[in-house]
Amino acid sequence: MDLFEIELNKDKKFVGEDFRYRRKLLVVLFVSVFVVSVLIIRLFYLQIIKNGYYSGLSRNNKEQIIPIEAHRGEIYDRNGIMVAENIKVYVMYMIPTYLPKNYFEREELLYRVSKIFNIDLEQIKSTLDKLPKNSYESIEITDNMTMEQISYLAERAEEFPGVYYGSKSVRNYPLGETMTHILGYIGNISQEEFESKRIEGYRRNSMIGKEGVEQFYDKELRGIDGYVQWIVDSRNRVKETISPAVGRPIPGKKLILSIDSKIQKDAEDLLYGQVGTIIVSRPTTGEILAMVSAPWYDPNIFIGKIDRDKYAELINNPANPFWNKAIRGRYPPGSTFKLISAAGSLAEGRLTANKTVFCQGGMLLENRFYRCTGQHGYVNMYKAIQYSCNTYFYTLAYELGPNFIKKYAEIFGFGTPTGIDLPGEKIGVVPSADWKRRRIGEYWWDGDTLQYVIGQGYMSATPIAVHMATSAIINDGVMYRPHVVKEIRSSQTDEVIYNNDKVVVKKLDIPQSMFTVVKEGMRMAVAGGTARNGAWSPYVKLAAKTSTAQNAQGRDHTWITIFGPYNQRPTDDMVAVTVMLEHSGGGGGSTAGPIATAMLRSILSGENALEVRNSIYYRMQRIYEEFRLAREQAAAEASENGENNDNEDDSKKKNRNDDDRIRYE
Known part of the structure; x- marks a missing residue:
């Protein structure tokens, strides 16, 4: 083989190695560009497209939206006597997503809440079961907290993650049994009612009218709920409360009845012990001055925990007091x-x-x-x-x-x-x-x-x-x-x-x-x-x-x-x-x-x-x-x-x- 051929073979070998090198370089470059492109697209997706979602999660890790129930409108008789009022009570509620994620830690927390605050453990669990475990919605656990219990919870907030206290108004009927079937009463919203009315702003723990004008005029009486923002630290301690103007609750409207409470009481006294009804009205206006259905019941039994024996006695009464x-x-x-x-x-x-x-x-x-x-x-x-x-x-x-x-x-x-x-x-x-x-x-x-x-x-x-x-x-x-x-x-x-x-x-x-x-x-x-x-x-x-x-x-x-x-x-x-x-x-x-x-x-x-x-x-x-x-x-x-x-x-x-x-x- 002559010298020219030897040189030619060397050149071919060099070119082949260079080509393989360049090909590998191109593959590496392509892979690098692809990976960078994926990262850029992913970052764009996370930072731009999903910005609102993750910003919300970030805020919820430090901000909590606490609903404020609107003041329910009072009810008065035609002479200005209040027949349905609101009384302030203190409540405990929980936000499921802030409760411990670990099953055993969660169970231990619920057990401590039950024992310390004297709340039935099964009641707590059944109440929480109404919401998903990752829900940011608050749910009421009890509405009869004492000031001592509130102080205890406030001082040890870090020991009770996801557990909070607040206040709300509950209904009271000062005249007791008078006007039972006219006023009705309010109670916890049922699942069926919630599904049909959630679009109107009702929550799972909302109170809703169940009979009488409380039910018929519930939309007018309930008002529009508001909210405040709590800024909390990693230990569940509230560091700041923000009350935006748009979050102020709007109170419900007042009802002035055509009923005269004195005439109503006279009618009830006259019908006491009998089964029947009395209707009194002014024909030229359509105003009902009194309406009695006997027997009747006291709507205050539905405030707080219901006396099951009393309720059973009423529901089994053949004269049907609820009718x-x-x-x-x-x-x-x-x-x-x-x-x-x-x-x-x-x-x-x-x-x-x-x-x-x-x-x-x-x-x-x-x-x-x-x-x-x-x-x-x-x-x-x-x-x-x-x-x-x-x-x-x-x-x-x-x-x-x-x-x-x-x-x-x-x-x-x-x-x-x-x-x-x-x-x-x-x-x-x-x-x-x-x-x-x-x-x-x-x-x-x-x-x-x-x-x-x-x-x-x-x-x-x-x-x-x-x-x-x-x-x-x-x-x-x-x-x-x-x-x-x-x-x-x-x-x-x-x-x-x-x-x-x-x-x-x-x-x-x-x-x-x-x-x-x-x-x-x-x-x-x-x-x-x-x-x-x-x-x-x-x-x-x-x-x-x-x-x-x-x-x-x-x-x-x-x-x-x-x-x-x-x-x-x-x-x-x-x-x-x-x-x-x-x-x-x-x-x-x-x-x-x-x-x-x-x-x-x-x-x-x-x-x-x-x-x-x-x-x-x-x-x-x-x-x-x-x-x-x-x-x-x-x-x-x-x-x-x-x-x-x-x-x-x-x-x-x-x-x-x-x-x-x-x-x-």
Whole structure:
């Protein structure tokens, strides 16, 4: 091999080694660029794209957002008496993410909290289970901390990571059991309520209205929660508190009730020991002055830890103290419904108020005798209302039919909610032939129509529906929306934000003169008819309609719907009262009448309600005793004169006795 070839081979070898070197260098350079690029992209992602997220985590490691519950609006009666207030209490709460991450350290901490602060350990754990372990949301553990416990926790904050103290307001009802079903109460938000209302700002430990106006006006009462920022060190000690202006809580609004607490207390005293309801209102505004459902309960039992024995006693009470019978109870309205039948028949123009029907104790229909309350002879509409003559209304219903009854029942609001500002209002049944076929699978008979017109059979209504129908009659056909809250006011300025008075629901297309006839018949019932003794009032003119509603489950329910002072035209000083007593038996005039009359005489003439009721009871007993003695004396005289009534038809005796009962009860 010559020298040239040797040199050429050397050059080739050098070039090959250089190429391999450069190739390795390129690979290293490429890898370096790639790694640097990944790092740059990652840094960009972390520093720019995820800046907000990690900044938040960083802040939360040193800053804590502590919610401040807004001051719940107070509730006052119409005279300015506070009936729902707020009391400051001290609470312990935890923030799950600041609790120890180690399982055993966490368990040890919870155990110490339980023992030192006398809180049930299972209660603490079940409360914490409502939130994820990494949640920054605070959750309340207890709301009855003492000042000594707060001082202990403040001095040893580093020993209790994730455990904090604060204050809040809890509801108190100064009048106790008075206004139970109107006010309602507040309690911890349920999971279902939280899921549906979290968008409105509710938290897992929020308090929420559970019944009454507390529930119906919860949004207005609760206000808007605020917050403060705590700056803490690594040992969980608060170093600084920041209260930004945007974090200030906005207090809830004040409610001014239409309820008069004195009238409410009188109504409760009159109904004590019975099962039923009383509704008192001003018909010309829709204001409810009192609403009682008996029995009732004390809403303060729901403040703090609930007495389980007391709660069990209430929940197992067959009279259902938690049920507001005024708006949820459904009963046959009985003879109170005759007012609607009377007004409707006059409006139809098919008869006049002076057209008479002969009552001989009932009506024979399809081989069945439908009894009346007595033998009333010839009666027109005035007397039919005065003596509550079933025969008159049987005849009316047979001529006009069930569709007529249904039409006017619906015109007067039966079968639809009244719109009262309380939660859970129910509606009664306004039956028809179609309804009976669907629900019961039977045809509608003429006998059903006779029962229908006197408020029996398949007909049912709530006491508030009966009361509002009476108010429509008093107002010559104008129906105002019933309400228990008169005004909503600002808690900060006391400015009236909304007024509920005189909101018209509907105006009935019935001539004024028709209502005058019905009201005159109601006045005659007090002057000398079914309410003659039970609605006795020597100073104030009253007008009423009584009812004894048959009850298949036991003793009859009794009603009275009454107003005063009596006037053919509505005036602002008029007050209407409806009383319904469950399973009371007897007649509406003698059982419900004295209660309703005592209410009216107390309001209109300033008399003591209980004394009035007792005086009416005493007067009725004396009249009944005098009447019994007179009957016995007449029987004895007849016997001495040789008269023999033994062969008198039993049904006639019964009708005569019924007639006496109606006239004197």
